[in-house]
Amino acid sequence: MSLPILVAQENWQAFDDAWIALMNGEEALDELLPALLVAGEKKRIARCVPLVRQHAELLELAERNADGAALLGTALTAGAPQAEFAAKLTELALAAWGEELWWEEAVELTGLTAPGNDPRQSWKAFGRLRALDTGAVVYHAGGWGTGEVTATGEGQVTVRFHTGMQDRFPLSAALDIFEVLPESDLRALHFRDSAALKKRIKKEPLEVLRAILERYHGRVSLISVKNALAQVGLEGSGWSAWWRRVKKLAEDSEWFRLAGSGQRMELRLLLEAADPCEQLQRQLKALTTLEQVLERCRSVLNGRQEPALIELALEALEAGAAEEDEPLAWRMAAWLAIRSARGETPEALAERLALISADTGSGDAAPGDTAPGDAAPGDAAPGDAAPGDAAPGDAGAPHPAWRAMAALPTLRDQEAALDLLPEVFGEDWLLRAGRQLRYAPPGMLRPLVERLLADDQQALLGALYVELLSRPQRAPHLLVTLARLAEDDRLEGDYPPAPRRAQSLVSLAARLWKERRENPHSARSLGRLVEFLTAGRDSRLEAMLADAEPETLRSIQLQVQQGIDESIDNIITSVIFHSDLNVSDARDRGFWEGDEVWTTRGGMERFNAELRELRDEKIPANEDAIGAAAALGDLSENAEWEMALQEKRNLTTRLASMEADALRARLLEDASLPADQVCPGTAVSYRDLDSSEENRIVILGPWDTDLNEEIVSYRAPLAQGLLGLSTGDQCRVDLPGGSHDLEVLAIEVVDVQ
Template sequence: MNEDAVQELISRKPELKSKRDKLAAMKAGSYCIHRSWGFGQIRDYDAGDQKLIIDFVDKPGHKMDPAFCLNTMEVLADDHILVRKQTEPEVIQEMIDKRPADLLVELLKQYPNNAATGVEVESVLTRVVGEGAFKRWWTRARREIARDPRIASPARKTGVYVLREEPVSMEEEILQDFKSTRSPRRKVGLAEKLFQAAKENADFRDPLGEVLETLDAIVRESRQLTEAERLHAAIVRDDFARLLGRDPGQLDPTTASLVAEARELPEVVAELPAAYQSRVLEVIVEAFPAEWKEVAFNLLKTSSGKFTSDCINFLLEHDLAEEILDTLKRWQTEQNLRAPLLLWIVKNRNSKRFRKIIGDLIAPRLLSSIFFAIDYEALQTAGTRRIPLAEELSDDQELITDLLAEADAETARDLANTLLLNQGFEELTKKSLLARFIKQFPTIQSLVAGEAEEREERLLVSRESHDRRTAELQEIIQKKIPENSRAIAAAREHGDLRENSEYKMAKQDQSVLLAKRAQLERELARAQVTDFQNATTDQVGIGTIVTLKDLNTGEQLEYTILGAWDSDPEKHIISYKTPLAASLLTHRIGEQVSVRIGDHENMVEIVGIRRYVDEAQG
């Protein structure tokens, strides 16, 4: 657009007078970036149509109203990094390949105060580098950028990259932060970064003696740290001592003494950063000369992730393969194999290194332990948090086949039934897993029909839980769906629906809302409200409070069995659909029942049955 075209547009639309400079910048040959269509170049201005002609990457010759462009498009300066990629492609490509820090410096010069957020930086550099190659390139580039003294890098993606007036090395910057902060926790975190920087820069050693003294004082004197945080600080302190050629054993307190003094060592280790958990194993023999073996097995029992492998390898290095196998079998019998350890077993079942210690465990009984661990974790977990063991069972196509290799039809049927009752899987996942059972044992097909019939049965629910679900459905129908419809309509006004991110997000929200609405409508259609008045004390039923006596410990437990949607574990209120309630239903006072409570499968005796409504009215 030339000056005459700008003036004509303003005379026709006086409200654009304040935007004269932006309109004047829309000259032929200028490069621009559009909110939806990305990078482009203004080719010309059609005075007849009064529209700009813009060559976007995927929309050449696209016509746009200049007034509309004011809010959706930015005209780029001639020295902008995206423009230079077109005008100086070889220079920019050389920076991409060899000098990523220089590329960021050039980009930051384009922003006010030479500062831009991580989101802004990544958005532009994705276009410069290319979307397909950006992720891998950025992972490498960030390491170089973090070491560049010209750039202050943020700790988080939402932070700000700043082009410094005076260069400051990464080591100097961390050291300044270390000296200025008063928080012992933050000092330890900064000391970790200093240690990594010092390992990569052999010339950076002089200030580390002061850092070591500070860390030693924190370990010795700080009262602000938990046991785990103090142990973490001691391990970092020891790393600095070794780097400076000093003996960590001469520092007091030693890491071994802190490990020995820990009141609940497994809990302390669980709170350590994952990268430091294995360091406890390095001092465990020194900390517990007589009982280190027992301590190591206790750590294995509650371990998770990489620390599980570390514990196993530690025990193998001490020639304890047979004891590992015996212990794992004992824990399986006691129902004490926890989900993270089970996950490690199934992931390593084909490993030659571990075959001797876990080969005998790959059997139907292990699948029972897996189902129990998943069900238990689902009962203890609020919301829809992922259960890694359940995901592994679903993702590993050969796992169920391997575990059922030695099973007979009756055992497989029992396990399939356990799967159907398990609360740790979605219905579609259950069907997928059940299909693997049926492939090996076709007679299990009848369970599918039985389960389908069960799903069509009426659900007995309390008035309160029915009202809650009804209110949730009404909120979706009366509030959330109309709001979503308005959002879709508003998003349509932004133009091309194929490139309209707001429209796509609103449509995705619509799919979620409609699916939730359908689910609630199906559940409410099956629901039958009950006031539990028909409950009797003759036998355990829906609407009863049952008192159990653990025949192993003598401890008495009390559970209230209510409707399908009633659950309050803290108050021992459970749904009649849970495995625990199902195992108790129809039994009478004096009868003994095998139930699973917590981590254990126990024999209990029913010693009392009361009506819930009598207690509630009382």
Template structure:
């Protein structure tokens, strides 16, 4: 026992002066108490050994072991006997080792694999039996039926234990158990104690689901206690998987984190949650943290204190108010945000309002805006500039347009300037953005995203020229764009600016150059590279060589395809990649069927996503009632009569996405549709049941 444990003053005094007879006397008295203070006696034994009284320490430990063996807790007896065996190694007396084995057998009497483990680790024959004991305990801690955490993969039940092959299998709810070599068990298989939230999720899921639904705050504290370390939202969500429907997460989380025992620290991706012993201790800890935190660090702490009761919130308000005067001079942006939080705290409204009035009257509004990290607080500051400076606000807003990185605020600034007759200021700002896009990465990517929207401002629309194709590769590769690289690559998706420019206005040289540059970028996904290549070729393909059927579809069918694409990119492919990583962690990939199966599935999903993206760039939306009915066309309903003059069920010709044979809706590329396209009333046409005559053509009406 190496951890220092508090001992009674009588023991401490006797040890300090070396009164060993007194130590032995106190030890014997302790053995008569119920329960025996085992932890304290272990510490006394350690101190005696440290003082050089090794024989006495062994004797005292032997007395403790004998007393514990007579008791009802074999775990404590085993701890004492283990220490005696360790001190006597190598080659401890066989009688002592036998006693240790008996205590171990009593402690683990309910373990299914006890007999096999004892056979595998013959402690009586070992030079250091306590090492064999540790290995045996490692097995039985993960015995059949045990609930364990497979690090990085989840929680499940042990369903297989092979002592000969030294392998443990855990059922995580997948198609087959996860296999873990025994040598990796200590690192990768963590036994979960009784009462642990994640263990109860396996043992009593229905009862735990009721707790999660009816007592969110209690459930959250139990999750955090189970995790045992500061944890992010992703870890909490993982613990709730299968207990809480994803659609209910937001409302559940709003309720759960209001539990006064829950503490948070950090911000953004580093935000972590812990649980305190009581609500009062949590409040005291947060107020102490608020007093010592740097000005910008106080903001998140103060927000948390706002919901922890009126008295605590009022104490936080006093701390914030005392800091405002110095902040206004040194960090105006932080002062603005501090005032915003103070306004919501008891007694803080007047001081907050006065502070913001002083700040907005400053001669350096851009410095104020630059120091405000919170987007909603910046929006409030911009609104305050608008109200307080009727003549000067347009120039401030237009200049801030070159510094703002938030998409919503960029849209707000542009719309407000245009609505108030200052479109020329937007145009000047966009000229600066497109002249030197690397100096304004967020504005450039946002403008490129906006170009493909119907309500795009004219100052941006006018810059949708092939010259943009020269800049987009920079947005994907240059370090200035690193934080928004994912959005930059999104400019290559179907219907976005790059594809539209390739399809609508780029010449052959521009299209080929852009396609070649994208093909050389390893960071661009293969499906996006293929889409760019196809779009670059599409504009310059000889129409006489393209015999593919026209891709036409109803608006509903297009929306269904867009939803399918979204599901592939945001749900299915990420889920498959997660499975690939989990399968790869099992080891040898050559014979890992699950790994190769998932790789094949991922390739198919990626190919499917690329195909849909390509088709979405080519599809022509069919408007109900708009088809030319002078002849059979896509989007028409054809009425027919057979050779005997009997009216047949009408046939509708639509695109492949709308085809439904049960409703007699045929794709324009089908054999029947190909035979009918171009026919006029009175023409004879071959159908599946023989010949028929076209009697009337009507537009499809949806």
């Protein structure tokens, strides 16, 4: 072990033994001199004085005058008494270097032999002057960085810096502004061969960490490690990735000890190898949360560790997960780690799953209590399978276990929870989970979809893709996954036309673009979606828009103008530019003028409820009535039979109409509302020019009008007359009570969510 580290850790007996062994040999003083400086920093140089005196005498007898002067000069610098060593220092220095050509100039610059000068400062300056020799690597902290001394003489030093710049400095100035680096210093290694050092940092990270620790005498803060690597070009994300790796390696090494957390972490280089189990116990005891314990134990469980260490980590996880005051998400993550290591579900986790499954009140999850970025359980699209529905994409109310799995802290935890689904859903777990796939958390989506594909559930996934295209913001991460499969013909389904699919995916991309900074899941899904739509010379998006109508292109153009990834923006611009269609003609048409039915989320939920009532209650009741009427006999004069048949025709016609509307339904929150223009999703204040009466209406969808009297459907005559107008515009509106001349006073976008 190096002498500076022995002193830093105050292992004085070992230090003295090593020093005495050094005296009796002819080794260099490379480790002893910095050790004396560390002793000075610790205010313990006084205990070293006897050995300094003895060693200096031996060096003088051996005519190692330079080493003797270095020993005494360093001891003085560390705080040894001047009265005892100053004169001897001058004597040995003169004997060692007095014949050198540079001696007189050095003495004059440093004042080494001048009476009354401080020998400590003189020796420091003399040492730096001697080190400023041709070929030495120096560091300028003021901004020039690392350089090499290329020439000395005539009281000047020439330095070539890493930038290629070369300059000359007076010796007196060079002594103050340059730090001479040992060849083992990372900054010197970076200057000599940056590519070799970069490779070493990557392949030998612990050796690099050891070099930094030895530079700081065996104890260093994390900030100092970061700064040391920043000086050799490892910064930002590169530093973060390197430190994550090295932290795990150092925690598992018997030669390093980490204490504290975050930026206040301190690292120590140990004098002797520590017992791995004792070290792990010490580390775990210092951690204050289950999150921290789980992070440390995962590095043990994922590495090739001894069985005793693995068992110790599992015991720590079991103890932490048993604490009721720890967040449930982290307790479940700990149980999952235990399950993965032991190969069986912990009893506590099994009990928790049983409680979650028995919590029938959780079936109607509150908005916002869902997987990040995915749908609220009650948020069903028209024709979707909401609670009580049996559409292909669902199987009733969302199982409450989805909420618990969505709360797991990392994507890795969510993926690991996939193995719990058989315990949650039972024997036919895969099909049941597939029907509720929209509620699965992001980390579980891709592996679950892969299992469904392997189980030949392409039709189920295809139906879900069609369903989500009409609601692109309902389950965005799932839609991205399904889009890649469906557009590669790996799913089965009757899809909407390609331009409409493209419009839905662009709408999703616009939303993910807005969320990318706040939500890492959205950023990840955005990257996958952009790559899917834009990759290649002939992009998928361009192909999907080949037969788009002007109205569709105009609607997409409005979405893009709200902000979107540049690659998508460029493709849309190119498609519109090269299109033979006159998109500018569509500019005068509003998004509401197509065959879509625009509505709010609440209106869509009420429509779904009415559709389910019609399909699941009224039509079955009518069939029962027909059967009862048939049982009366003589159908030719059976009034009940005729009434039941007429009711059936009315109900089936109504069902067909509602199902058609369901396929065309769109959420207003997905629309790109034009600025300062009356459209669905705006509140309009207007004045009747004949009576001077002022009124305010909120224009929403046809399924929203029962919310309050102020809301008017955009299909109503009053709204139809105002749509497309701007503030200050006037119009004549034909209403049942007669014609009215109106003036738009103000337009305000309302919250349509």
